Amino acid sequence: MPLLTLPRSARIRKKTEIDRVYRQGRRLLDPLLRLYVAAGAAPSARIAVSVPRRIGGAVARNRWKRLLKESFRLMRPRLAPLDLLAVPNRPPAGVTRRDVEAVLDRLVRRAAIPPSRPARR
Numbered sequence: 601m602p603l604l605t606l607p608r609s610a611r612i613r614k615k616t617e618i619d620r621v622y623r624q625g626r627r628l629l630d631p632l633l634r635l636y637v638a639a640g641a642a643p644s645a646r647i648a649v650s651v652p653r654r655i656g657g658a659v660a661r662n663r664w665k666r667l668l669k670e671s672f673r674l675m676r677p678r679l680a681p682l683d684l685l686a687v688p689n690r691p692p693a694g695v696t697r698r699d700v701e702a703v704l705d706r707l708v709r710r711a712a713i714p715p716s717r718p719a720r721r
Contacts, residue, residue: 612648640681
């Protein structure tokens with residue numbers, strides 16, 4: 601039977617690593633969440649979740665953490681070695697795991713496309 605948890609190696613735990621993703625990562629926006637994506641420092645994809653207090657109380661913040669970690673756990677086998685930092689934009693009321701997984705998938709795919717640069721003259 602497979603282990604149905606997110607291993608420690610799949611999480612970014614050190615503040616210095618989170619700061620690196622925040623500073624050097626590409627920021628992708630969606631009405632549901634912000635995603636910072638940086639080149640991975642590990643052989644597989646990793647995630648950090650930062651839920652601000654404005655989202656709500658501890659119950660709402662912990663719900664976001666569970667939704668994001670579970671969505672990432674299910675997507676992880678098909679992701680490139682990237683470091684992700686997810687920051688929700690609104691309370692989790694009415695948000696399902698499938699919604700979160702769809703948004704994460706869309707934003708990660710967008711991260712793979714190089715940003716468009718204005719033409720030089």
